[in-house]
Amino acid sequence: MRLDMNKIIYKVCLTYLLIFSLVPAMVSAKDAARPELKQITLSLSPKDGLSIKSLKLTDGREIIPPSPLPLFSLLLSEKLFSAAGIKPEASREISVTLTSGHPASPGVSSAQELLEFSLEGKIKARLTAKASAYPGLSLVLKLENISPEKVKVENLVPLGEGPDRVYITAGLPNKWPHYLSRTLLYRPGHQPIGVLLPDNAWHLGFCDLEVAPGLNLVALARRDRSEKTEIRRWAATLEPGGFLEYNLYFDIHPADISPFKGLASDLLFPPEPWFDGLRLMFQERYLYDLEKFDNSLYEREDLKWVRKAYLMLLQFAWDHAYYDRQSGRYTFYENLLAWDKLVGGVDIYAIWPTWPRLGLDQRNQWDMYRHLPGGLAELKKQVAYVHQKGKKYFISYNPWDESTRREEHLQAMEGILRELDADGVILDTWGESSREFQAMADRVKPGIIMYSEGMAVPKDMPGIVTGRVHDALYLPPLLNLNKFIKPDNAIFRVIQLGEGRFRREASVAFFNGYGSEINTMRPGRPETIEEDLSHLGRTLKILRENHSAFISPDWIPFYPVLEDGLWANCWPADNKIIFTVFSLKPEGYRGPLIPIREKPGYHFVSLWRHEELKPEKVGDRLYLPAELEAFSRHHLDTRLEGSLDCLAALPEIIKAWRYRDKIAVKLATKPVEGRLVVTPGNPSYQARKAVFPASDLEFSLWEQFQGKGEKVVIQLFSAGGELLDEAVISLPVALPRLVNPVRPTPRAERAPEGMVEIPAGEYLFTTVGNPDDANPVIPYPEKAEGEKILMPRFFMDKYPVTNAQFALFLKKSGYKPKDPTNFLKHWVNGKPPAGQENHPVVWVNLEDAEAYARWAGKRLPTEAEWQYAAQGTDGRQYPWGNELDPTRCNHKTGQTTAVEAHPAGASPFGVEDLVGNVWQLTADVYDNGVYSYVMIKGGSYYAPEASIWYPKSGPLPVNRQQTLLLISPGLDRNATVGFRCVKDAVQK
Structure with missing residues (x-):
């Protein structure tokens, strides 16, 4: 008997040697670049149980962990059990060294004695080596129920659970709303957070921990064969005599190598070491679901369009929003674009005319299309309309339809696709597609997409370029690791409108960099739909505008952040980096969050709040600040929980x-x-x-x-x-905005009569407000503080417009204001007061002055033009110099004077009567969203001084500003306000 067992062991070892001699040919270039795990020495001892004693690498290094590592832990009939609790049958230590997946145990007990052990007297366990196409070490753990009762096994974690390591296993209760989303990622020093795994791997166990400085050991557990065992998503219940096998995979990876390249290597800090273990097992090894990923479908140019599709609308054919049976007309055409202003439009429209009506009579699913009102001709018209609007059109397929009228499925589907010119097919009940289906679609036209009801598992991902997060996951976990496995798989999260609020669903999809499917199958359209659609649209806009980042193969889930309870995903592209940030802090958060480096030529922006960001220093690092809104604590564990931010590093x-x-x-x-x-x-889809x-x-x-926006x-x-x-x-609050743009006049070669030339020049334009009122209730336009303006050549009236000139205007033009209240109030019987013909005209408003200017072929001066003409180029305070000289102007006489009365008050360019006689209107009209006003200059003869609350007047410095609030002609006309004109000149 002993001899036979030795023969068996010999044959098994020989088989392993033959298998593993082929493995190096399948090693990827990435794997070849790192030292590989060559050996693991296991120890089964009374003290430490079944544990990893040492590791040996292909570069000759031997790693002895600081303390023995249990080979695994699991829940055994809902009680946590660690391999550290396994005891050898004999009270002595047994060691075995596993090399490249096969046992080699010179000088120790036989393989049978070594690899068999018991769990709590209920389970007989056997550990054997397993061939793998990948580097590292693979084992099979077979668990057999030797008890007379059922035994439940779940949460098997290779290397065991522990506060010093990163691991993945189920952690949420097996009840609503978590019964389909129980898996958590545990990290030292952080609260655990939910992760979504492939549908065939919800049970998996993952662990990564440091075993030596700069070196981590990573392990993965996957269920395999079973017999007499009830397999559930997370748990497996073994009947007496039943068995269950787990495949255990181990490998090592460096803990201090940055995965970044290009811009990311300049701006980002390396992620935590466990990330490389996650990437190794999920992205490089595809959870050991397949040996090689056939990427041919993903490389096809005609199928890449779906990656840029971020919103799908799936609609029942009997939805009132599709067809109104009362009026007998299709409402599809008017409703297809109904949400465009909220969500930017749907990218894909899908019709579903089959289940749950399919099977009421003998008609098959394809007959349902043919018998819709108008038949296939009408559907073809709808497809054309969808295409005209820049969208795609999908049909639906029920593979289970085998009992109705016989019609070969592929042939019928091909016919419908061809007849309608449709762009894709929803594959009901499936989580995968097939080469056969894609080949059928390719015969119709390029670019037809297969879209399965479920998310494809890694072994099926090569056959389908889309994925779906089903609405059966009521609160899907925050991180979808399916997206990490295949970043360019186009995933859609189902939003079921009839289930109420969906703010969290849109947020989680955005956090993971993928789109949404609005599913209208369930009746009910809540009143809050527009609010949630607006939130969805906000996320879609960022997704669409940063598509290159959100399909990056180098994206980093859970990039390190400064504050627990907030999570960030990092999406590096060639010329920018995006961070999606999600918060579960009801109190909100505002402060430094994401470690970053600065780089010349790049800056930082919040794309969610649209604010420029300045990194803040904490310790020896810079951090990007984030701002996450508060939400009600009662919203935790509902579809209203959470808040978002989105930060970006962009080229300047x-x-x-x-x-x-x-x-x-x-x-x-x-x-x-x-x-x-x-x-x-x-920015938003609604914004102007x-x-x-x-x-x-x-x-x-x-x-x-106009007056909109504070930025x-x-x-x-x-x-x-x-x-x-x-x-x-x-923009400052209540920013005065110039609302009266200059309308140039016909250009003159030389100065018209009564005007003087103002030569072109570089002008340092500086203005001041009232020195006694530094913070006016109604803010002035922002001060011009040393702004250099290249002033063109123009002509200005030498004097303000006089009563006589205005009377001529009225006679020649027949001008009559619409509202004559206070118009020329100081005139007598429609004529200027005797002796004041040459005084400046007053009691006119802005519209009166503009009417005169148009009649004269002129216009009102801008504030800068008026001040340049009054000041010249040397920055003087008054037209004649820097000191007030009452002899050169009307100095608070209490009445107007003739415009030519003070020739000594002329400016350097020869313009007279600029200050002290009457305030002079400019063309600069401002609106701050509440009030409108025009700028006036120069001061007037009337200068009340009994209170500080009166406007300062008299002859004022030419850089002094004053506003004239505008409301109606009667109030806007004043006894102290006149005007002069300018005319544009031919430039020399």
């Missing part, structure tokens, strides 16, 4: 600044067919915006947006709609 392409009411933009690079989008306030070609530009805020967001997009850069200019 846009240089933008504000000059009073104008925004100037200069671009470092100008993308071909790119565009600049300018939004007053936060202005779109310009990608070039340098200048525009007036008032002309574009201006300037975004540069590529021709394909990718966000390249964003600049944010904050």
Whole structure:
């Protein structure tokens, strides 16, 4: 008997040697670059149970963990059991060294004695080596129920659970709303957080921990064969005599190697060491579901369009929003675009005319399409309409339809797709597609997508380029590791409108970088739908505009953050990095969060709040600040929990600044067919915006947006709609905006009669407000503090417009104001007062003055033009110099004087009567969203002094500003306000 056992062991070992001699040919280049795990020495001892005693690497190093590592832990009939509790049958230590997946135990007990042990007297366990196409070490743990009762096994974690290691296992209760989303990721020093695993791996166990400085051991457990065992998602119940097998996979990885390249290597800090173990097992090994990933479907150009699709609408054919049976008409056409202003439009429309009506009679699923009102011809018309609007159209397929009228499925599906010119198929009840189905679709036309009801598991992902997070997961975990396994798989989270609020669902999909499927099958359309759709639209806009980042194969789940209870995913692209941030802190958060490095030529922006960010220093690192809104604590564990932020590192392409009411933009690079989008306030699909070609530009805020917005967001997009850069200019509250743009006059070669030439020149334009009122209730336009302006040549009236000139205007033009209240109130019988013909005209309002200017072929001067003409180029305070000289002007005489009465008060350019006689209207009219006013200059003869609350008047410095609030002609006409005109000149 002993001889036979030795023969068996010999044959098994020989088989392992043959298998593993082939493994190096299958090793990836990435794996070949790192030292591999060559041997594990296991020890079964009375003291430490079944544990890993040492590791040996291919570079010759031997690693002895600081303390023995239990081979695994599990829940045995709901009681935590560790391999450290396993005792050898004999009270002595047994050691075995496993090399490349096969046992080699010179000088120790036989393999049978070594690999068999008992768990609590209920389970007989056997450990054997297993061949694998990947590096590392693979074992099979067979658990056999030797008790007379059922035994439940779950939560098997290789290397065991523990506060010093990162591991994944079920942790939430097996009840609603978590009964389909129980798995948690545990990290030292952090609260555990939910993760979503592939449908065939919800039970898996994962562990990663440091075994030596700079070196981590990573392990994965997957269930395999079973007999007489009830398999549930997380638990397996073994009948007496039943067995269950787990495959255990072990490998090592460096703990101090950054996975980043390019821009990411300059800006990012390395993730925590466990991330490389997660990447190794999930992204490189595909959870050992397949030996090689056939990427051919993902590389097809015709199928890549679906990656940029972030919103699908799936609709029953008997939905009132699709067809109104009362009127006998399709409402589809008017409702397809109903949510565009909230969500930016659906990318894919899908019709479902089959289940639950299918099977009431002999008609098959394809007959349901044919018998809709108008038949296939009408559906073809709908598809054409969808295509015209830039969207795609899917049909639905029920593979279980085998009892109705016989019609070969693939052939019928091909016919419907061809007839309608549809773009995809929803595969009901399936979690995968097949080469056969894709080949059928390819015969119809390029680009047809298969979309399964469930998410494909890794072994099926090569056959389908889309995925779906089912609404049966009422509160899906925060992190979807399916997206990590295959980042360019186009995933959609199902949002069931009839189930009420879905704010959290949109947030979690956004956090994971994928889109949503609005499913309208369940009846009920809550009143809050527009509020939640608006939130969904906010996430979709960022997803669509940063698509290149959200399909990055290098994305980092749970990038390190400064505050627990907040999580960040990092999405590096070639020229930008995006961070999606999710918070479960009901109190909210505001402060430094994400470690970052600075790089010349890059800046940081919150794409969620549209604010420029400045990194804050904490210790020896810089951190990007985040701001997460508070929410009610009662919303925890509901679809209203959580809040978002989205931070970005972007290249500094846009240089933008504000000059009073104008925004100037200069671009470092100008993308071909790119565009600049300018939004007053936060961009959204509802927001008003202005779109310009990608070039340098200048525009007036008032002309574009009137009084809206406390910020201006300037975004540069590529021709394909990718966000390249964003600049944010904050606007002061109640910013006065110039609302009266200059309308040039016909240009004159020389000065018309009564005007003087104002030569072109560089002018340092500086203004001041009332020195006794530093904080006026109604803010003045922002002070011009040393702004250099290139003033063009123009002509200005030598004097203010006089009563006589205005009387001539009235006679020649027949002008009559619509509202004559207080119009020329000081005139007598419609004529200027005797002896005041040459005094400045007053009791006119802005519209009266503009009417005169148009009649004269002139216009009112801007404030800068008036002040330049009065001041010259040397910055003097008064037209004649820097000191007030009462002899050179009307100095508070209490009445107007003739305009030519003070020739000594002329400016350097020869303009007279600029200060002290009457306030003079300019063309600069401002609106702050509440009030409108026009700027007046110069002061007047009337200077009340009994109170500080009166406006300062008399002859004022030419850089002094004063507003005239506008409301109606009767109140706007004043005894102290006149005007003069300017005319544009031919430039020399």
